[in-house]
Amino acid sequence: MAREILHGVAVSAGISIGKAFFINRQSRRHIPRETIPASKVDYEIDRLTAASNMVRDEFEAARAKVPEELREHGAIIDSHLMICQDPKLMLAAATRIRDRGITAEWALEQSVETIAAAFSAIDDPYIRERIQDVRVVAERIMQRLLGGADTSRALEERMVLMAHDLTPADTIELEQDKIMSFTTCEGGKTSHTGILARSLQIPAIVGVEGLEECVRDGELVIVDALRGRILIDPTEDELADYSDLKYQFENYQKSIIHQCKLPGETVDGFRLDIQANIELADELQSVLDNGGEGVGLYRTEYAFLNRKKAPTEEELYREYATLAERLAPAKVTLRTLDVGADKMMNTQEKLEEANPALGLRGIRYCLKNLDLFRMQLRAILRASVHGNVAVMFPMISGIKEVRQARYQLNLVRQELDEAGIPYNPNMPVGIMIELPSAVMISETLAQEVDFFSIGTNDLIQYSLGIDRANKHVSYLYQPLHPAIVRSIKYVVDAAHRAGIEVSVCGEVASDPYCIPILMGMQIDAVSIAPQAIPGIKRIIRQVNMEECKQLLRDVLSHATVSKINRKVRQTIFKRFPEELTFFASLLDQDD
Amino acid sequence: MRNTITEHEDCFAAIILVQNELGLHARPAARIAQEAQKFRCELRLVVEDQEVDAKSILDILSLAAVRGTEITLKGWGDDARQALEHMADTLHRTLGEGA
Numbered sequence: 001m002a003r004e005i006l007h008g009v010a011v012s013a014g015i016s017i018g019k020a021f022f023i024n025r026q027s028r029r030h031i032p033r034e035t036i037p038a039s040k041v042d043y044e045i046d047r048l049t050a051a052s053n054m055v056r057d058e059f060e061a062a063r064a065k066v067p068e069e070l071r072e073h074g075a076i077i078d079s080h081l082m083i084c085q086d087p088k089l090m091l092a093a094a095t096r097i098r099d100r101g102i103t104a105e106w107a108l109e110q111s112v113e114t115i116a117a118a119f120s121a122i123d124d125p126y127i128r129e130r131i132q133d134v135r136v137v138a139e140r141i142m143q144r145l146l147g148g149a150d151t152s153r154a155l156e157e158r159m160v161l162m163a164h165d166l167t168p169a170d171t172i173e174l175e176q177d178k179i180m181s182f183t184t185c186e187g188g189k190t191s192h193t194g195i196l197a198r199s200l201q202i203p204a205i206v207g208v209e210g211l212e213e214c215v216r217d218g219e220l221v222i223v224d225a226l227r228g229r230i231l232i233d234p235t236e237d238e239l240a241d242y243s244d245l246k247y248q249f250e251n252y253q254k255s256i257i258h259q260c261k262l263p264g265e266t267v268d269g270f271r272l273d274i275q276a277n278i279e280l281a282d283e284l285q286s287v288l289d290n291g292g293e294g295v296g297l298y299r300t301e302y303a304f305l306n307r308k309k310a311p312t313e314e315e316l317y318r319e320y321a322t323l324a325e326r327l328a329p330a331k332v333t334l335r336t337l338d339v340g341a342d343k344m345m346n347t348q349e350k351l352e353e354a355n356p357a358l359g360l361r362g363i364r365y366c367l368k369n370l371d372l373f374r375m376q377l378r379a380i381l382r383a384s385v386h387g388n389v390a391v392m393f394p395m396i397s398g399i400k401e402v403r404q405a406r407y408q409l410n411l412v413r414q415e416l417d418e419a420g421i422p423y424n425p426n427m428p429v430g431i432m433i434e435l436p437s438a439v440m441i442s443e444t445l446a447q448e449v450d451f452f453s454i455g456t457n458d459l460i461q462y463s464l465g466i467d468r469a470n471k472h473v474s475y476l477y478q479p480l481h482p483a484i485v486r487s488i489k490y491v492v493d494a495a496h497r498a499g500i501e502v503s504v505c506g507e508v509a510s511d512p513y514c515i516p517i518l519m520g521m522q523i524d525a526v527s528i529a530p531q532a533i534p535g536i537k538r539i540i541r542q543v544n545m546e547e548c549k550q551l552l553r554d555v556l557s558h559a560t561v562s563k564i565n566r567k568v569r570q571t572i573f574k575r576f577p578e579e580l581t582f583f584a585s586l587l588d589q590d591d
Numbered sequence: 592m593r594n595t596i597t598e599h600e601d602c603f604a605a606i607i608l609v610q611n612e613l614g615l616h617a618r619p620a621a622r623i624a625q626e627a628q629k630f631r632c633e634l635r636l637v638v639e640d641q642e643v644d645a646k647s648i649l650d651i652l653s654l655a656a657v658r659g660t661e662i663t664l665k666g667w668g669d670d671a672r673q674a675l676e677h678m679a680d681t682l683h684r685t686l687g688e689g690a
Contacts, residue, residue: 079621082648086624089649115649127655130617134649307614308659 002222002231002238004214008183010228011194013253013582014203015246016181017239020221020232021159023170024139025212026185031142033106036097044097048090048104051144055084055137062169070172073196076133077169083137088115105145112138132186136167160221162211166193176200181223183230185211205230226582249582259541260291260534266519268544273525274533275331277505281323286530291537294330294388296527297453297505298323300337300376310372316379324387331388333453333527334380335432336373336405338362338394357467362395367404377412384424392430392453397437402448433491434458442491446498453527454491456506460484479508479586480564485517485555492521503527512539513572513585519543520552535583539576547575596675602667605679608659610688615656617648619685624648626681632668634678645678662686 036044059081066074083089089111096107112134119131161179163170165186171179182197187206197204203225214232215221222231222242226249231238264274275296276287287295303311303319323332340361353359366373380391393405406429416423433439434455442452456479457468463483466473478484488504495502503525508514510532518526519540528536551571558564565587573580596605609615627634627645634645638660643650645664656662664682666675 075618075621078625079617079648082621082624086647086649087644088647118653122653122655124614124655124657126613126616127652130652133617307657 002235003233004210004231006208006210006214006230006232008205008208008211008228008230009188010203010205010225011187012182012197012202012204012225013249014181014201014225015242015249016160016203016223016225017242017246018158018160018180018221020162020215020217020219022162022212022215022217023174024143024163024165026139026164031105031109031146032103033109034103035101036103038101041098041101044104044107045094047145048093048097048108048141051104051141052084052090054144055140056081058140058173059084059169062172065172070196073172076167077172080133080137080167080169083134084141089134089138105142108138108142108145132165133167136165139165140167140169160223162215164212166196171196181225182206183208183211183223185209245581248578252578252582256534256538260537262291262537262541264293264537264540266540266543266545266548268546270519270522270545272519272523272540273503274537274540275333275503275525275527276530276533277527278530281319281326283530284323284326287533290530290533292530292533294327295323295332296503296525298332298334300334301339304337304339310375313375313379316376317382320379320383320389321386324383324389326387328387331390333390333392333430334383335392335394336363336376336380337366340365357461363393363401363405364395366393367401367408370408374408374412377409378416381409381412381416381423381427382421384427385422389424390428390430390451392432392451394432394455395434395458396431396445397435399441399444399448402431402445406448434462436463436487439463439487439491442494443497446494446500449500451500452491452495452502454488454502454504454506456484456488456504456508459487459506460508463487477586478561479511479514480517480555480568481561482556482559482564485552485564488518489521489552489556492523496522501525507586510536511586512536512576512580512583513568513587515539516543516548516572517552517555517568519545520548520550542576596672596679598672602665603671603675604666605664605675605682607662607664607679607682607686609656609662609686610658611686612658614658614660615651615654615662615686617652620648620651622685623651623678623681627674627678630666630668630670630674630677632666632671632674634664634666634674637663637665 059077063074063077063081066077093107093111096102096110097104115134116131119128122128158178158180160181160183162183165184166182179202181202182193182204184193184206185208187193193204193206203223205223205225205228208230219233222234222238224231264272273293275294276292277297278287278295279299279302303316320334338361340356340359351360360368380389383389396402409429413423428450430449430451430453431445432455433442433452438445460477460479461468464476464478464481466476468474468477492502501524504518504523505527509518509526510528512535515536554567555564558567569587596603624646636643636645636651636654638654638656641654643654645651664675664678
C-alpha cells in the first residue's frame with residue numbers, strides 16, 4: 001500500500017504518475033500578528049505597496065503570455081489585476097497599519113476578512129464565491145510579504161503540480177507542457193482549475209483534504225482522476241497497475257471519442273436514442289461534439305433565476321427558437337419551469353415551508369402562477385415552428401395536474417390562433433414521472449400524454465424517502481433497490497401498452513452498470529450529461545438485447561439490494577472489463 | 592446607443608439598465624473599475640440605497656446587480672463630463688443586451 005491515500009473531487013478525468021511539485025503552500029508558515037512602533041508605520045506601508053506592485057507586475061507579465069485558446073483565463077487574470085490594487089483591499093490595509101499600528105501581514109489578513117464578511121451576506125452565489133478570487137490574490141501578496149516566491153521556481157522536468165489553490169496566473173507562469181496534472185486543497189466541481197485542466201486535457205483533482213500536510217516536494221505520487229484518489233509514495237505493484245491503467249485509459253478515450261458519432265444501437269439492431277440533459281444554449285456544442293442525438297431534457301430554469309424581474313416572452317421565445325433551429329431535425333424537449341425546493345427565483349415569494357421538497361414546486365408552482373406559466377407556454381409554442389420541439393411538465397402527481405396543464409396549453413393555442421401567430425399544432429406533450437404516485441397511475445397517465453420521461457434522481461429520493469445530500473441517509477440512495485427497478489419497469493410497460501414513448505433521464509441512465517438493465521426494459525431513449533454520452537454509447541454498441549433481458553430477469557429475481565448490486569457488478573464487469581476499470585458507478589457506494 | 596447624460600447641481604449622472612444574462616459579474620466589474628481608474632474625478636455607482644466606488648472591483652461586485660437592475664452612475668470633479676461619457680459607454684458595452 002502507498003504511504004497515504006488522499007481523496008478529492010476529480011474534475012478532469014485521467015491518470016498521471018510523477019513527482020510532486022508544490023506551489024502556494026499555506027501551512028508551515030508564520031504570519032506576524034504584531035503591533036509596531038509609530039516610527040515603523042511608513043516602512044510597513046511601503047512593504048505592503050511593494051508587495052502588491054510586485055504581484056501586479058507578475059499578473060501583467062502572465063496576462064501578456066496568455067495563449068489565444070485560453071482567453072477565458074486572460075479575463076480572470078484581468079479581474080485579479082484589479083483586485084490586487086483595489087482600494088477596498090490595499091488602501092484599507094494601509095489605513096489599518098497606520099491606525100492600529102500593526103504589521104502589513106496582519107493588516108492584509110484583516111482586510112480580507114472584512115471583505116469576506118461583507119461578501120458572505122450577498123444572496124447571489126456566483127458573486128459570493130468571488131471571495132475566493134480575493135483570497136488567492138491576497139495570498140500571493142502575503143507570500144511576497146513573507147519573502148516567499150516559489151511560483152517562479154522553474155520546472156525542470158514534467159511534474160504533478162500541487163497547490164493550496166491555483167490562480168490562472170500561476171498556471172500561465174509555469175511551463176504548461178511540463179505540468180502533468182493539477183491537484184489542489186481548495187476548490188470544487190466548478191473551480192477554474194477544472195476548466196483549465198479540461199481545456200489542457202490533463203487530469204485534475206480538487207478539494208483534497210490533507211494534501212499540504214502529507215506530500216513532500218519531489219515525492220512520487222499517482223493522481224487517479226478517474227476515482228478522485230491520490231496515492232503518495234506508491235508501491236511497485238501499484239505503480240505497475242496504474243501504468244497499465246493509464247495506458248488503457250488513454251487508448252480508450254481516443255477510441256470512444258472516435259466512435260461517439262455512431263448510432264446507439266445494440267449488436268442485434270435495437271436502437272436507443274441517446275440525448276443530452278442541458279440547461280444553457282451554450283452547451284449545445286458539447287452535445288454535438290459528444291455525439292448527442294438531441295436534447296431530452298432542457299432545464300428552462302436558468303433564464304428565470306438570478307435576476308430581478310421574470311424574463312419576457314420574447315426573450316424566452318428567442319432562446320427556445322435558437323435551440324430548436326440549431327438542433328433540427330433532432331428533437332429538443334423543453335421542461336417547463338421547475339422551481340421551488342432548492343431553486344428559487346428572486347421574483348418568487350419566499351414561502352415558509354417545513355419541507356420544500358414536498359412543497360410548492362414544479363407544475364404545482366406553475367398552476368398557481370398562471371400568468372408566468374402561460375407566458376412560458378406561449379414562448380414554447382411559438383418556438384415549435386422552428387424545429388422539432390416537445391414540451392414536458394415536471395412533478396406530476398395525478399391526472400388532474402396533467403389536465404390542468406393541458407387546459408392552459410389549449411388556452412394559449414387559442415390565443416395564438418386568434419392573433420394569427422403560427423405554432424406546431426402537433427407538438428408532443430409529455431410528463432416527467434418522478435413521484436411514486438405517478439408510477440402507480442402511469443397506465444392512466446399514458447392515455448393523457450404523448451410521452452413519459454422518468455426522472456430517476458427524484459424518483460429514487462421520493463420512493464425511498466431519503467435526501468441524497470443528507471450524509472446520514474445518503475447510503476440509502478440505491479438506484480437498484482427492487483422497488484426502483486420495479487417502478488421503472490412498470491412505467492415502461494404502461495407506456496408501451498399505450499403506444500407512447502418512454503425515456504429515462506437521471507444519473508442511472510449514465511451509469512455503465514445500470515444502462516444494460518434499462519435496455520432490458522426496452523426503453524426508447526435516455527437523456528444524460530453530454531460528457532457521459534461517448535462511454536454509454538460504446539457499451540450499448542457492444543450488448544445484445546437478449547443479455548440485457550437476462551440481466552433484468554436476474555435483477556428482478558433477487559430480494560436484496562446488496563445481492564442485486566453484486567450480481568450486476570459481476571456480470572457487467574466480466575462483460576466490459578476494459579471500460580469499467582475507468583468509471584466509478586453509483587453502485588460503488590453500496591457494500 | 593446614445594447615452595443620456597444629465598447635469599445636476601453638483602454632479603453628472605447617467606442611468607444604465609443591466610441587460611446581459613449574467614448581470615454585473617467579475618468580468619464587467621473588472622472592466623468598469625479599470626476604465627474608471629483612468630479618470631481623476633470621483634465616480635460612483637448607485638443601486639437603490641447602495642452607493643459604491645466605481646474604481647473598486649470589490650465594491651462593484653458587492654452591488655450583486657442581476658439582470659434587470661437599474662444602475663445610476665455619478666461623477667464629480669474636473670473631468671467628470673468626459674468620464675461620464677466614457678463610462679456610460681463602457682457600462683452599456685459590458686452590461687447591455689448581448690454583452
